[in-house]
Amino acid sequence: MDHFLYRGGVLHAEDVPLPEIAEAVGTPFYCYSTATLTRHFRLFDEALDGVDHLVCYAMKAASNQAILKTLAGLGAGMDVVSGGEYARARAAGVPGERIVFSGVGKTRDEMRLALEGGVRQVNVESEPELHALSEVATGLGLSVPIAVRVNPDVDARTHAKIATGKSENKFGIPIARAREVYAEAARLPGIEVVGIDVHIGSQLTDLEPFRLAYRKVAELTDVLRADGHDIRRLDLGGGLGIPYTRSNEAPPLPVEYGAMIREELGHLGCEIEIEPGRLIVGNAGILVSRVIYLKSGEGRDFLILDAAMNDLIRPAMYDAHHDIVPVIEPAPGVAQTPYDVVGPVCESGDTFARGRMLPPLAEGDLVAFRSAGAYGAVMSSEYNTRPLIPEILVNERDFAVIRARPTFDEMINRDTIPEWL
Ligand code: LLP
Numbered sequence: 001m002d003h004f005l006y007r008g009g010v011l012h013a014e015d016v017p018l019p020e021i022a023e024a025v026g027t028p029f030y031c032y033s034t035a036t037l038t039r040h041f042r043l044f045d046e047a048l049d050g051v052d053h054l055v056c057y058a059m060k061a062a063s064n065q066a067i068l069k070t071l072a073g074l075g076a077g078m079d080v081v082s083g084g085e086y087a088r089a090r091a092a093g094v095p096g097e098r099i100v101f102s103g104v105g106k107t108r109d110e111m112r113l114a115l116e117g118g119v120r121q122v123n124v125e126s127e128p129e130l131h132a133l134s135e136v137a138t139g140l141g142l143s144v145p146i147a148v149r150v151n152p153d154v155d156a157r158t159h160a161k162i163a164t165g166k167s168e169n170k171f172g173i174p175i176a177r178a179r180e181v182y183a184e185a186a187r188l189p190g191i192e193v194v195g196i197d198v199h200i201g202s203q204l205t206d207l208e209p210f211r212l213a214y215r216k217v218a219e220l221t222d223v224l225r226a227d228g229h230d231i232r233r234l235d236l237g238g239g240l241g242i243p244y245t246r247s248n249e250a251p252p253l254p255v256e257y258g259a260m261i262r263e264e265l266g267h268l269g270c271e272i273e274i275e276p277g278r279l280i281v282g283n284a285g286i287l288v289s290r291v292i293y294l295k296s297g298e299g300r301d302f303l304i305l306d307a308a309m310n311d312l313i314r315p316a317m318y319d320a321h322h323d324i325v326p327v328i329e330p331a332p333g334v335a336q337t338p339y340d341v342v343g344p345v346c347e348s349g350d351t352f353a354r355g356r357m358l359p360p361l362a363e364g365d366l367v368a369f370r371s372a373g374a375y376g377a378v379m380s381s382e383y384n385t386r387p388l389i390p391e392i393l394v395n396e397r398d399f400a401v402i403r404a405r406p407t408f409d410e411m412i413n414r415d416t417i418p419e420w421l
Helices: 018-025 034-047 065-073 083-091 108-117 127-139 175-187 208-226 254-268 278-284 314-318 408-412
Strands: 004-007 010-013 029-033 053-058 077-080 099-101 121-124 144-151 191-197 233-235 271-274 285-296 301-305 324-326 337-342 351-358 366-369 391-395 398-403
Touching: 010 018, 010 029, 018 029, 018 285, 018 366, 018 391, 018 398, 029 034, 029 278, 034 053, 034 065, 034 254, 034 278, 034 391, 053 278, 065 083, 065 391, 065 398, 077 083, 083 099, 083 108, 099 108, 108 127, 121 127, 121 191, 121 233, 127 144, 127 175, 127 191, 144 175, 144 208, 144 233, 175 191, 175 208, 191 208, 208 254, 254 271, 278 285, 314 351, 324 351
Parallel strands: 029 391, 053 077, 053 271, 077 099, 099 121, 121 144, 144 191, 191 233, 233 271, 301 337
Antiparallel strands: 004 010, 029 285, 285 301, 285 366, 324 366, 337 351, 391 398
């Protein structure tokens, strides 16, 4: 459920009509709903009610500080995967003890930043990383709580580019080698083993792969405890999928996910961490764009928008589907026709949808891409020297620009010209 609904024939974000925002900031823009963010965070938090837990929002999904502050204010921790994300979370006021540092290739500089600033736990993904972390921690005279990310060799049954839990993926250490790696971790100075970490992929629409992975984690907990490790925390990753179409998809709900976690892991008495990204912010954000031209091609009609693949890369990168709806509600029963919906970038890949059935649209009309809050703005670029588009946060009848559109000069002046030119 989200808070982008038609009222009086006009699509609103909460109580704000989207044409009003378009008028104020121009198009295209991302628009997020505070009520939806709040609702989705609470769904996870409540799903683990009664279990000692922390919901660490995977901020890679949408990392604007206003979003982080909204979630942190509700009690969220953060899952960060780079020094930049760590710094951004801190800048948004998230305390170090609520930040989990994940990621397959943390540099020593990034480790130092997090250790000096304070961190709840570092999720270690390889033995070389474990050694580097031990060196950095001892160099600072600190001891760092860690979990080792294990790769359970489970098929997440999702898009190949976002599956991470099979043995051929680059993530974590093979679960079969976990005992050795934990033994090594226990020997190393500056390292304090506190738990196990697992994350098998993103946009999972079925609980079974999670269940299989968590069962393996439960078995491993017993084995590692018998080896003398104090396993008291389990980080279960993120990955619960969202409905991208209004019609048929119905991924499991957080409450069902929470019940499964209790079933599989409740008896272990561990503190539970989860790292959802997409489900918190995906349907809490839309991308609003304007029709520049309608163009008739051979046997097809193109709807040319002012948004492009540099603003929302998911269709080009993962063949992802985003519902596209007109901001002015079409009359009931109006005939729909197929359009290829494209952006102005000079690549055929700059296609949002082919043969998409849409009601009649004209130059200047506004459309909204639904479910664009996760992996939208954060994956955008300035390809074709197109400015990064603004981000807007709505809260009931208020809206605020939380990232402004840069001017051409601001973009261009980031280049510096060598003196020999
Ligand atoms: N934890 C770890 C260690 C992760 O790698 C990820 C996502 C998450 C948590 C959050 O997963 P979520 O709950 O958002 O599914 N750009 C792709 C998705 C990449 C996901 C990367 N890792 C997309 O647009 O579909």
